[in-house]
Amino acid sequence: MAPFKSDDSATTGEAGDVRGGRRRAARYVVPVTVVGVAAATIGLVPAFAGSGDPDLPEVSAQELIEKIAASDVDQLSGTVKISTDLGLPDLGGLASGLGAGGGAGGDDGSTADPSARLTELATGTHTLRVAVDGPDKQKLSLLDEAAEYSVIHNGDDVWAYDSGSNEVYHATGGADGKDDAAPGTVPGNVPATPKELAEEALRAVDDTTSVTVDGTAQVAGRDAYKLLVEPRQAGSTVGAVSVAVDAETGLPLKFTLTPASGGAAVVDAGFTKVDFAAPSAATFDFTPPEGAKVTEAEELDTPDAGTHDSGQLPEPGEEFAQGAEGLKGMKVIGEGWSSIAAFDTGDEGLPTASSGEGGGDLDGFLNSLGDEVSGPFGSGTVFSTRLVNVLITDDGKAYAGAVTKEALVKAANTDR
Known part of the structure; x- marks a missing residue:
């Protein structure tokens, strides 16, 4: 692998080597924009405000990217705060008026359908509670003042529950609970955690990108390095992407995307609490509450455009x-x-x-x-x-x- 230049900035061949065949930004960033995923992954408040500056050993940008790639954290629980400020007007009743297939409920839809509910992350500030125990057990809960919405993947089953409407969504899939899941299951590449957001940003690194180490920070009580990704080109609305990388595990703990126009970040997602111990097995158990309306995935009409047969959005670059x-x-x-x-x-x-x-x-x-x-x-x-x-x-x-x-x-x- 070619070393980074002395200014610690990744350039054409270096960035390609680091990511091992990473697709060019033109084959990733723009398609994501077109299918609307970008709107759910951009615009958080400043990432490192008020954080400490721990004294850590020096590390190069190349070493830090390799540390992220080598991170093998597969068990954790914690709380993530995600804020998105795209400058959009209040959607008001627009989203709920797009039809039951879009998650508005009713006879032909379900308010618990993840394909619609996760679009809420496109605007405003949200608190997520996350838990992971390997590839077969994950839980994400979207919290608000009056209700809680949760998506639980446990083996072959994907459950989603909206406590506000007392509605349940259920899908079954193959052994991995994902690749063969029924239409309407959680879109696999709608990022909601700092790790997923950071991975998407790093896929866009090419000869039009500068990558440097920008000091240190403390996030959720953890010492972290700050990786700074900046476009070299004029005309882009992206100012910079900052990623706080856990110094011990290499896990991205915080992601911030700031616009070239300045002002508050477009996307800011970061852990406020994190624990790397295995979550309790009961975390991933789910039984529909008494009286809840249960909708099976195959009962819903789902759009074909932009999806795989599995109902998943295409993987990055596809x-x-x-x-x-x-x-x-x-x-x-x-x-x-x-x-x-x-x-x-x-x-x-x-x-x-x-x-x-x-x-x-x-x-x-x-x-x-x-x-x-x-x-x-x-x-x-x-x-x-x-x-x-x-x-x-x-x-x-x-x-x-x-x-x-x-x-x-x-x-x-x-x-x-």
């Missing part, structure tokens, strides 16, 4: 090959952190209330995000967040990426 099959003429413009996915929506522009199409909450939500633009490509609307932006032209072309509005317009102009 989005182009599989999710893009349903996107007409999908291609990538540019590379690295400034890459843009371009495709044909199949529609003549966007439906509007004045045209008699769309309308209602959805129309109002889209209009609140939209900014009309024009150029040699024609005219269209840019829908903006603090990280992910999408240009949809009036003739139905779409350009999406973690790039500025100006970069999208330039891409549309050169694409014609």
Whole structure:
């Protein structure tokens, strides 16, 4: 493996060696954006505020990345706080009005369906309680003031329970409880923990990326190193990604993504408590409460687009090959952190209330995000967040990426 340069910054060959065949950012970051996963994994408050600075032995960026890769922690329990600030307006009743198949409940859906409930992580601040005991036992609980929502994987069974509605979702799968699970099971690559978020960020490392060690911190009472990942390119809306890595185990304890525009982080996820002892076996037991409505996964109608036969979202890097099959003429413009996915929506522009199409909450939500633009490509609307932006032209072309509005317009102009 090639050593890092003296400034401890990962460059083309080095980053590729460290990750062992890591896909280029253009084949990962943009597809994730297109399928909406990015919205659930971006925008947390500053990660290391108020933390101590423990005195630890010096380590290079290469060594720290290797430490993360070698981490074999498979038993833990703890509490994770995750905050997401994409600058989106309040979704209000929009999400609940998208239909029962989206988790709104009713005769053909379930409020306990994980495929819909985990989208709550796309906005606001949430507290998660997590427990892991090897590959066959995991539990994630989303806590709020009035209720608790839990997803439990125990062997062949996946259970989800919404205490607020007293509804239960159940799916069964193969021996690993995941690969052969029924449609509607927990999406396998919707990150919710610092480790999952860090792994996704590191997959984007290539010659357009700088990787350095940025001192130390203390997270959840644990000494940690801070790994700093920064785009080298102009035009990206990503400012930097910070990962706090447990000095003893190599487990990422905190993840923060800050935007190039400055201000509060877009995503901040970190342990506030963590224990590496094996959780009690009873943690993963579940029996539907008396009177609860139980919905089996096969009873739900689930969308085919962007999913595997198992109901799982594609693994990182597979989005182009599989999710893009349903996107007409999908291609990538540019590379690295400034890459843009371009495709044909199949529609003549966007439906509007004045045209008699769309309308209602959805129309109002889209209009609140939209900014009309024009150029040699024609005219269209840019829908903006603090990280992910999408240009949809009036003739139905779409350009999406973690790039500025100006970069999208330039891409549309050169694409014609």
